[in-house]
Amino acid sequence: MTIRHETAPMPASPLRLAEVAARAGVSESTVSRVLRNIGPIAEATRVAVLKAAEELGYVPNRLAGALASTGSALVGVVVPSLDNIVFAEVLRGVTERLEEAGLQAVIGVTGYDLAREERIVSALLAWRPRGLVIAGIDHTPRLRDLLAANGTAVVEMMDIDGAEPALDRRVGLSHGAAGAAMAAHLLARGYRRFGYVGHDISRDIRARKRLDGFAAELARRGVALVAEEMVAGPSSVAAGRRGLATLLAAHRDLDAVYFSNDDMAVGGYFHCEANGLRMPDDLAIAGFNGLDIGQELPRRLTTVRSPRYRIGQLAAEQILTRQGAAEAAAKPATIDVGFELIAGETA
Amino acid sequence: MTIRHETAPMPASPLRLAEVAARAGVSESTVSRVLRNIGPIAEATRVAVLKAAEELGYVPNRLAGALASTGSALVGVVVPSLDNIVFAEVLRGVTERLEEAGLQAVIGVTGYDLAREERIVSALLAWRPRGLVIAGIDHTPRLRDLLAANGTAVVEMMDIDGAEPALDRRVGLSHGAAGAAMAAHLLARGYRRFGYVGHDISRDIRARKRLDGFAAELARRGVALVAEEMVAGPSSVAAGRRGLATLLAAHRDLDAVYFSNDDMAVGGYFHCEANGLRMPDDLAIAGFNGLDIGQELPRRLTTVRSPRYRIGQLAAEQILTRQGAAEAAAKPATIDVGFELIAGETA
DNA sequence: ATAATGGATGACAGCGCTTGCATAGATGCT
DNA sequence: AGCATCTATGCAAGCGCTGTCATCCATTAT
Numbered sequence: 001m002t003i004r005h006e007t008a009p010m011p012a013s014p015l016r017l018a019e020v021a022a023r024a025g026v027s028e029s030t031v032s033r034v035l036r037n038i039g040p041i042a043e044a045t046r047v048a049v050l051k052a053a054e055e056l057g058y059v060p061n062r063l064a065g066a067l068a069s070t071g072s073a074l075v076g077v078v079v080p081s082l083d084n085i086v087f088a089e090v091l092r093g094v095t096e097r098l099e100e101a102g103l104q105a106v107i108g109v110t111g112y113d114l115a116r117e118e119r120i121v122s123a124l125l126a127w128r129p130r131g132l133v134i135a136g137i138d139h140t141p142r143l144r145d146l147l148a149a150n151g152t153a154v155v156e157m158m159d160i161d162g163a164e165p166a167l168d169r170r171v172g173l174s175h176g177a178a179g180a181a182m183a184a185h186l187l188a189r190g191y192r193r194f195g196y197v198g199h200d201i202s203r204d205i206r207a208r209k210r211l212d213g214f215a216a217e218l219a220r221r222g223v224a225l226v227a228e229e230m231v232a233g234p235s236s237v238a239a240g241r242r243g244l245a246t247l248l249a250a251h252r253d254l255d256a257v258y259f260s261n262d263d264m265a266v267g268g269y270f271h272c273e274a275n276g277l278r279m280p281d282d283l284a285i286a287g288f289n290g291l292d293i294g295q296e297l298p299r300r301l302t303t304v305r306s307p308r309y310r311i312g313q314l315a316a317e318q319i320l321t322r323q324g325a326a327e328a329a330a331k332p333a334t335i336d337v338g339f340e341l342i343a344g345e346t347a
Numbered sequence: 348m349t350i351r352h353e354t355a356p357m358p359a360s361p362l363r364l365a366e367v368a369a370r371a372g373v374s375e376s377t378v379s380r381v382l383r384n385i386g387p388i389a390e391a392t393r394v395a396v397l398k399a400a401e402e403l404g405y406v407p408n409r410l411a412g413a414l415a416s417t418g419s420a421l422v423g424v425v426v427p428s429l430d431n432i433v434f435a436e437v438l439r440g441v442t443e444r445l446e447e448a449g450l451q452a453v454i455g456v457t458g459y460d461l462a463r464e465e466r467i468v469s470a471l472l473a474w475r476p477r478g479l480v481i482a483g484i485d486h487t488p489r490l491r492d493l494l495a496a497n498g499t500a501v502v503e504m505m506d507i508d509g510a511e512p513a514l515d516r517r518v519g520l521s522h523g524a525a526g527a528a529m530a531a532h533l534l535a536r537g538y539r540r541f542g543y544v545g546h547d548i549s550r551d552i553r554a555r556k557r558l559d560g561f562a563a564e565l566a567r568r569g570v571a572l573v574a575e576e577m578v579a580g581p582s583s584v585a586a587g588r589r590g591l592a593t594l595l596a597a598h599r600d601l602d603a604v605y606f607s608n609d610d611m612a613v614g615g616y617f618h619c620e621a622n623g624l625r626m627p628d629d630l631a632i633a634g635f636n637g638l639d640i641g642q643e644l645p646r647r648l649t650t651v652r653s654p655r656y657r658i659g660q661l662a663a664e665q666i667l668t669r670q671g672a673a674e675a676a677a678k679p680a681t682i683d684v685g686f687e688l689i690a691g692e693t694a
Numbered sequence: 695a696t697a698a699t700g701g702a703t704g705a706c707a708g709c710g711c712t713t714g715c716a717t718a719g720a721t722g723c724t
Numbered sequence: 725a726g727c728a729t730c731t732a733t734g735c736a737a738g739c740g741c742t743g744t745c746a747t748c749c750a751t752t753a754t
Contacts, residue, residue, distance in 0.1 A: 016710055027734045032712065040731055057496055062473040063414045064710035067739050072410060074453070074474075082442070088435035095429070095456050104470065106421070106453050109442050123451065126409040127421075149404055237643040267643060274645045293640060296584040296614060298621045363740055374704045379742065387701055411740035414709050 015058050024052035035060060066128065075319055076124030076132040077105045080112040080204075083234055084263065086289060086308055087135065090157065093312020094133055101320050103130060112203035118143045125150060131319030137162045137170065138205050153322040157315040158306075159206050160334055169322070170334040171314045175206045178304045178339050179213030182258060182286055185302070185341055187221055191256035191284050194218060196228040197243035197268060198260035199235040207235075207260040210288055214258055227251045235260055240267025248283075256284035256347060262291040262303055269297060269346065284347035290340070300344035307337050362405050371399035382407060413475065422666055423471030424452045425481040427459045427551075430581055431610065433636060433655055434482065437504065440659020441480055448667050450477060459550035465490045472497060478666030484509045484517065485552050500669040504662040505653075506553050507681055516669070517681040518661045522553045525651045525686050526560030529605060529633055532649070532688055534568055538603035538631050541565060543575045544590035544615060545607035546582040554582075554607040557635055561605055574598045582607055587614025595630075603631035603694060609638040609650055616644060616693065631694035637687070647691035654684050 017028045024031065026045060033039045034049040052058075066072035077094055079087040095105045106127060108120035118140050124132060125146070131153035137160070147154055147167050154168040161176045186194070196215075201208045215225045229247035231239040240259055244267065247257065259265035265287025269279065277283050279299055287294060290305025314335060364375045371378065373392060380386045381396040399405075413419035424441050426434040442452045453474060455467035465487050471479060472493070478500035484507070494501055494514050501515040508523045533541070543562075548555045562572045576594040578586040587606055591614065594604065606612035612634025616626065624630050626646055634641060637652025661682060 018710085028711080029713080029735080030733060033733090036712090039733090042732060045732080057493060059469060059472045059493075059497075061414075061475055061710055063410050063419060063475055064739090065712070067408075067410045067414055067741085068710075068712040070712095070739070082435045082439040083432075085432050085435065088429045088432065088438075091435075091454075092429040092456060095454060099455075099467075102470075104453050104455070104474075106451050107438075107442060108446075108451070109439060120446075122406055123449075125406045127451075128408055128410055146404060146406075150406075237640055241643060266640070270643055270645055293584055293613070296588060296617055298617055365740085375741080376705080376743085377703060380703090383742090386703090389702060392702080408740055411709090412742070414711085415740075415742040417709070417742095 015056060017058075017060070020049065020053050020056055020058050023056060024049045070128070072128050072130060073103050074106050074127050074129045075103050075316070076108065076121070076127070076129045078108045078110060078117060078120055078124070078132070078134040080110050080135055081234065082109055083236075085291065086261075086306075089308040090135065090312040090315075093309040093314075094316045095312075097313045097316035097320070101316075103316075103320075112200075112205075114138070114140050114143075118146075122146065125152065131155065131322065133157060133315045133319065134167075135159075136205065137164065137166070137172075139167075153319050155315045155318045157311050159209070160336055161209055166333045168333070169318045171311050171318060171337060172335075173306060173311075173337050173339045174213075175209035176213030176216075178288060178306075179210035179215075179258075180217035181339070181341050182210075182288070182304055183214045183217035183221075185343065186256050186258070186284065186286060186347060187218070187223065189280075189284070189347060191347070192223060193253055193255045194223065194225050195247050195251060195254040195257040196225060196259075197240060197247055197257055197264055198228065198230050199239055199243075199264060200233055201230060201260065204235070204260070207288075211258075211260070226254060231264075235263045237263055237267040237270065240264030241271045242267070244268040244271045254283065256280075256286070259285070259287045262287040262289040262294045262301065265301055265303065265346075266291075266294055266297070269294075269299075269301065279346040286347045290342055295342070295344070297346075299346050300342070302344035302347035303342050305340040305342055307339070311337055362403060364407070367396065367400050367403055367405050370403060371396045417475070419475050419477060420450050421453050421474050421476045422450050422663070423455065423468070423474070423476045423479040425455045425457060425464060425467055425471070425479070427457050427482055428581065429456055430583075432638065433608075433653075436655040437482065437659040437662075440656040440661075441663045442659075444660045444663035444667070448663075450663075450667075459547075459552075461485070461487050461490075465493075469493065472499065478502065478669065480504060480662045480666065481514075482506075483552065484511065484513070484519075486514075500666050502662045502665045504658050506556070507683055508556055513680045515680070516665045518658055518665060518684060519682075520653060520658075520684050520686045521560075522556035523560035523563075525635060525653075526557035526562075526605075527564035528686070528688050529557075529635070529651055530561045530564035530568075532690065533603050533605070533631065533633060533694060534565070534570065536627075536631070536694060538694070539570060540600055540602045541570065541572050542594050542598060542601040542604040543572060543606075544587060544594055544604055544611055545575065545577050546586055546590075546611060547580060548577060548607065551582070551607070554635075558605075558607070573601060578611075582610045584610055584614040584617070587611030588618045589614070591615040591618045601630065603627075603633070606632070606634045609634040609636040609641045609648065612648055612650065612693075613638075613641055613644070616641075616646075616648065626693040633694045637689055642689070642691070644693075646693050647689070649691035649694035650689050652687045652689055654686070658684055 021028045021031045110117040133155045135158045137156045156170045158172045160172045229243045231243040287303040294301030368375045368378045457464040480502045482505045484503045503517045505519045507519045576590045578590040634650040641648030
């Protein structure tokens with residue numbers, strides 16, 4: 001039996017513009033203007049209003065504000081996963097840039113499921129967001145229609161390879177080209193018997209694009225991709241380790257293995273280390289993403305760095321700078337941030 | 348000069364309840380009820396309304412809905428960082444659980460800055476969220492006041508050690524106890540000359556609590572913490588590696604080193620590996636978090652696993668189940684999810 | 695038959711803010 | 725002094741929903 005009176009729960013914030021206005025002795029509109037810094041305001045009034053708001057601990061109701069002004073300072077961000085540091089970094093780029101502009105991110109995680117993406121985007125749209133940032137460029141037709149009919153600013157990020165036209169704007173890199181670049185690098189180093197270890201590629205479309213680019217480049221140079229090992233489930237160090245073990249059990253003669261990403265490649269690295277395989281002499285290892293962990297291994301991982309944080313920032317920026325549809329049509333729709341091949345010590 | 352007519356930008360979603368109502372031949376209230384599944388509705392009406400909404404591609408305006416009904420289906424989530432997989436996992440737990448319940452997360456990243464936390468929470472409150480989930484239990488006095496006066500459901504997560512009373516509910520573990528547990532484990536293994544390598548501990552309060560718990564347990568057993576090396580900046584594999592190198596340069600006689608977390612510890616691991624130090628014989632290494640990467644190293648890292656995903660889920664759940672303030676006062680305010688010491692092969 | 699019951703729906707007043715328009719002093723200009 | 729200009733502020737009409745209350749048929753009970 002605790003007696004609560006001083007700390008009694010207040011009737012959930014009965015604090016409105018009107019209260020502040022009353023206390024400052026001005027009208028609601030004036031308070032509204034002061035708080036949003038618009039229109040000419042006498043200095044004395046401004047001070048009085050700010051003081052009243054401060055003393056009352058007034059927090060404006062943005063729901064009402066957004067409804068009244070159409071435009072919600074909310075930006076929907078849709079990523080496929082948060083198991084992996086990759087999207088967390090993208091998210092960081094997005095939120096930081098948005099915060100500078102006073103906007104906030106509402107997030108949705110699809111689990112690489114396009115049907116779920118559709119539902120999530122729809123739910124996000126219900127907040128009438130200023131814009132939408134979505135990882136990936138592959139969507140269900142229904143989602144495309146929804147977005148097209150809706151007119152919301154949308155930025156597709158991470159990826160720029162695709163036959164489908166951009167929904168609106170894109171910020172990313174060509175995963176096909178990244179795969180091809182790695183193939184070219186490995187070929188230049190003299191490797192000829194290639195293997196691949198990946199995770200569930202039917203869901204991770206960008207990983208597939210890298211593999212396709214990789215294989216295509218090999219083919220172009222008349223070299224075959226000898227073997228592929230796909231591990232079920234999401235990418236992880238453990239999966240990469242197991243995958244390489246399986247792959248090598250069936251194909252002892254490989255001289256280089258490309259992994260779907262760095263997590264997987266680090267797993268491969270550990271497998272080699274644990275089994276006395278020297279890299280790159282006994283086996284070359286390459287990944288994708290350029291994660292820190294790969295670069296801190298005793299032997300730096302050969303990989304391709306994707307500018308994730310920057311992609312997030314740029315994506316947010318696209319939302320911020322997007323004005324009318326007219327201007328949108330004028331600007332280039334796609335920003336290719338490129339990538340950087342890191343020639344490490346494992347390949 | 349592009350002529351756009353077919354694809355002309357629509358007047359941003361002029362689609363309201365009224366349009367759907369008109370098309371279905373019923374009133375707005377009926378549409379509202381059908382869409383929210385409340386009240387008795389004739390089956391024929393339901394079908395007609397759903398059909399009209401579907402055909403029109405109607406997406407309800409939740410801003411308006413929330414404003415009218417007070418209760419916004421938005422939950423603010425505040426984390427200190429997204430550099431690290433740890434909070435990404437927490438976030439995943441939160442968003443997944445919220446999504447099941449039809450709620451959405453608006454996120455804020457503080458960068459371990461309490462002043463910024465205050466601003467972010469204030470901005471989040473402006474959306475009149477159903478609840479707030481905040482990592483950490485240390486806040487500015489002003490933030491405490493704001494939240495207390497506001498009556499919003501809030502869950503502090505990750506940490507449960509602290510003199511300050513809980514804002515509302517807590518879900519986490521005792522970092523002090525985790526540090527102490529590791530000290531006990533290492534002492535039991537016979538180590539006696541301890542070192543510590545940490546990152547910017549003035550900001551990462553939980554890392555400090557672990558260190559304090561660790562040092563206290565050593566002291567209780569009459570053992571000293573010989574040396575501490577603090578690396579500036581956030582935790583990272585690189586920082587851990589550098590930190591250990593520095594520490595050992597000054598103190599060659601240590602037999603065990605405790606790291607502020609697993610990222611740092613993995614860096615230490617690589618340092619040992621690169622310098623021919625055998626673990627645990629030449630040097631024992633221990634971390635905190637129980638990250639996958641640590642468990643996939645050739646020698647499994649000795650660490651303490653924190654149930655991050657579960658913390659996120661539970662935190663979301665607290666928001667979902669929280670009813671009135673009365674009931675809130677009745678339930679236990681703190682959930683201790685505990686932790687698990689993983690006796691790996693490095694200590 | 696007629697009243698009572700309940701299922702199905704519509705009307706309408708807000709929710710808390712923004713914003714165009716009106717108003718009222720205070721200045722400036724001729 | 726008289727009128728145009730500003731600057732500073734208030735008024736009031738919504739923004740697109742929700743929720744209460746009233747209404748209107750069908751049924752069923754009497």
